[in-house]
Amino acid sequence: GGGDDAGSGDSGGGGGKITMGFSQVGAESGWRTANTKSIQESAATAGIDLKFSDAQGKQENQIKAIRSFIAQRVDVIAFSPVVESGWDTVLKEAKDANIPVILTDRSVDSQDKTLYKSFIGSDFVLEGKKAGEWLVKEYEGKPEPVNIVELQGSPGAAPANDRKAGFAEVIKADPKFKVIASQTGQFTRTDGKEVMEAFLKAHQDIDVLYAHNDDMGLGAIEAIEAAGKKPGTDIKIITVDAVKDGMTALAAGKINYIVECSPLLGPQLMDLAKKVKAGETVEQRVVTEETTFTQEQAKAALPDRKY
Numbered sequence: 001g002g003g004d005d006a007g008s009g010d011s012g013g014g015g016g017k018i019t020m021g022f023s024q025v026g027a028e029s030g031w032r033t034a035n036t037k038s039i040q041e042s043a044a045t046a047g048i049d050l051k052f053s054d055a056q057g058k059q060e061n062q063i064k065a066i067r068s069f070i071a072q073r074v075d076v077i078a079f080s081p082v083v084e085s086g087w088d089t090v091l092k093e094a095k096d097a098n099i100p101v102i103l104t105d106r107s108v109d110s111q112d113k114t115l116y117k118s119f120i121g122s123d124f125v126l127e128g129k130k131a132g133e134w135l136v137k138e139y140e141g142k143p144e145p146v147n148i149v150e151l152q153g154s155p156g157a158a159p160a161n162d163r164k165a166g167f168a169e170v171i172k173a174d175p176k177f178k179v180i181a182s183q184t185g186q187f188t189r190t191d192g193k194e195v196m197e198a199f200l201k202a203h204q205d206i207d208v209l210y211a212h213n214d215d216m217g218l219g220a221i222e223a224i225e226a227a228g229k230k231p232g233t234d235i236k237i238i239t240v241d242a243v244k245d246g247m248t249a250l251a252a253g254k255i256n257y258i259v260e261c262s263p264l265l266g267p268q269l270m271d272l273a274k275k276v277k278a279g280e281t282v283e284q285r286v287v288t289e290e291t292t293f294t295q296e297q298a299k300a301a302l303p304d305r306k307y
């Protein structure tokens with residue numbers, strides 16, 4: 001069809017109310033809950049009619065939802081891809097239907113960048129690097145081996161792949177850092193606890209836990225305490241996200257460092273959707289603002305945390 005999206009039923013442009021179809025990963029973590037809240041509240045504030053679908057962590061449910069949004073002729077489709085691969089076919093269907101797609105939170109490995117208008121989300125490799133850099137500094141001048149166990153995010157997810165890669169990239173600088181075990185904890189507390197229990201049974205000499213999100217770190221803390229060890233002291237813990245429960249554990253000294261990953265993507269997503277609908281060109285990549293927290297910084301920041 002033509003360059004504009006007049007075919008999408010709405011008059012297009014700033015005219016009628018925009019309808020957005022959003023496919024969310026699931027409800028696996030505190031981060032995800034905060035992200036969903038941000039998207040739903042921002043849509044209401046922006047006057048955008050949101051059709052929201054929860055995929056319960058399954059790619060086939062996201063693909064079904066996207067096909068349903070296409071059939072409903074929504075004005076724009078947005079989603080957080082649960083895994084990086086396997087999206088080209090359904091994204092091509094959206095493109096052929098002249099419905100623009102915006103990626104939020106996680107990205108896809110599609111080579112064809114015309115399949116989506118923009119990707120707004122964190123740089124997960126950088127998050128992994130920040131975690132590694134803290135560890136290198138923490139053990140500066142100490143030559144003894146540092147035995148690390150790693151709780152990975154859900155298999156195939158961009159944050160799991162990239163946080164692992166970024167962290168490994170930094171710690172490879174010094175052979176004293178050894179990842180003695182690395183396994184998925186599915187980004188959930190329950191799985192994080194179970195896998196940490198297994199790690200503790202298999203290894204008596206764990207110095208550090210690197211968990212790809214707070215929720216797995218919090219589950220691991222339960223396992224560490226049940227094993228009679230002090231989290232944050234006997235085993236140093238680094239996590240990613242900085243949701244309230246993680247920051248509370250950090251302030252209490254049970255976690256040592258948290259790399260923030262902001263879930264508050266809603267406002268920017270709605271702005272992008274309006275620009276795309278109005279036919280304006282938008283940045284292909286919008287990187288979210290985020291920082292890091294030590295135990296002291298968490299104590300200071302906790303009162304103002306929105307999620």
Ligand code: GZL
Binds near residue numbers: 187240
């Ligand atoms: C990161 C997001 C991850 C969070 C986890 O942007 O995709 O998924 O780090 C969440 O808490 O489950």
